[in-house]
Amino acid sequence: MKNKEIIKELSKKYDSFYLYDESVIDENAITLTGNFPDIEFLYSIKCNPNHNILKRIFSLDYGADAASSKEVEYALNYGLTKDKIYYSAPGKSITDIEETIDKSIIIADSINEIMKIQDIAQEKNISVSIGIRLNPDFSPSPSKFGIDEKAAVEFIQNTKLSNIKITGIHVHLKSQQLDNSYLSDYYGKMLGLSAKFKELLGHLDFINMGSGIGINYSANDKPLDIRALRDSVNIEFHKFKEKYPDTRLLIETGRYIACKSGIYVTKVLDKKVSRGKTYIILSNTLNGFIRPSLAALIKNGEAAEPLYTSSDAFQFLTTDERSAEEKVTLVGNLCTAADTIAEDVTLPSLEIGDVVIITNAGSYAYVLSPLQFSSQIKPVELYLTKDKEIRVL
Numbered sequence: 001m002k003n004k005e006i007i008k009e010l011s012k013k014y015d016s017f018y019l020y021d022e023s024v025i026d027e028n029a030i031t032l033t034g035n036f037p038d039i040e041f042l043y044s045i046k047c048n049p050n051h052n053i054l055k056r057i058f059s060l061d062y063g064a065d066a067a068s069s070k071e072v073e074y075a076l077n078y079g080l081t082k083d084k085i086y087y088s089a090p091g092k093s094i095t096d097i098e099e100t101i102d103k104s105i106i107i108a109d110s111i112n113e114i115m116k117i118q119d120i121a122q123e124k125n126i127s128v129s130i131g132i133r134l135n136p137d138f139s140p141s142p143s144k145f146g147i148d149e150k151a152a153v154e155f156i157q158n159t160k161l162s163n164i165k166i167t168g169i170h171v172h173l174k175s176q177q178l179d180n181s182y183l184s185d186y187y188g189k190m191l192g193l194s195a196k197f198k199e200l201l202g203h204l205d206f207i208n209m210g211s212g213i214g215i216n217y218s219a220n221d222k223p224l225d226i227r228a229l230r231d232s233v234n235i236e237f238h239k240f241k242e243k244y245p246d247t248r249l250l251i252e253t254g255r256y257i258a259c260k261s262g263i264y265v266t267k268v269l270d271k272k273v274s275r276g277k278t279y280i281i282l283s284n285t286l287n288g289f290i291r292p293s294l295a296a297l298i299k300n301g302e303a304a305e306p307l308y309t310s311s312d313a314f315q316f317l318t319t320d321e322r323s324a325e326e327k328v329t330l331v332g333n334l335c336t337a338a339d340t341i342a343e344d345v346t347l348p349s350l351e352i353g354d355v356v357i358i359t360n361a362g363s364y365a366y367v368l369s370p371l372q373f374s375s376q377i378k379p380v381e382l383y384l385t386k387d388k389e390i391r392v393l
């Protein structure tokens, strides 16, 4: 085992801790840049915004894939320039846009958002370049991410924008691919899509092909064959660069860089036997590193109080009086499709600005939520007294 003595030494002091190994970060970072010379890589900060990791990865000439305005700020703090910071997330607020408009390249996630950015740029009397995230025709499904390709084409053909210029496209369909033929096929489609948008827009500063590069988690996973991928895509990348030398080719990656650099170390606090079954009690597991607990929970598929009760444990209400109903899917503004709270539910029809209430949130709610993820602004906890006074904790 790597770093065994260090881990033993550290665990004398700490019952549980994360340890990130810079040598692994370097190795992974260089594997990608070394094998794909026509690509500029962006590190997806949301996978791990640890200070030392960010410092290291940005010193290795990686740009930033930021999933919130806070992550744009992080990237700036490490000295990245605007053209190396790409801010992509659904549901950006006015404040998010105002804070990042002149510090990053914003990737608009919807047509509403393009117009929001346009309005803010106009107010500030500045001219900005933005990208748009697309849900391309070659993707098989509807998506909460991006603008459907057809709608984007129509928009570009029919809309005159005064203060913004669309200079790039972004697509990210599926993470954690281990099959190099899926990825090379995907990159090929992206180059085709880019040629189309280059034609349509007249110019294209960048195409951001998102992530997809996976890693072997399970002992049964066959690792992605990076060399085979390189051999099947580099000729196409190179041809594209020769034809469009002014268009930068970007790929985002989070887990490939950071995942295997880290271990979580915990300690046995107790050991007991109940009716022949032996339990090892460890320090800070669900609360220190939630993913292994989730794996056990999903596998068992049964109630796992208080993390999971049943599939219908929460109701979704709205304060609105509208009588029309609509079948909708409720999702959040994190950059992951896992951020879905209800699929195909029928609710009074909702509009931007409406309120949605989720019931049963007084216990095992705030305390069990991964509040750090994506460095989003945390929800506040308010208290209403009998005198109708609101207290902020």
Ligand SMILES: *Cc1c(COP(=O)(O)O)cnc(C)c1O
Pocket: 044, 046, 047, 065, 088, 172, 175, 176, 210, 211, 212, 213, 252, 253, 254, 255, 256, 335, 336
């Ligand atoms: C989360 C995310 C990534 C990073 O994905 P990995 O699988 O960790 O490489 C890249 N791009 C976008 C748009 C993302 O939301």
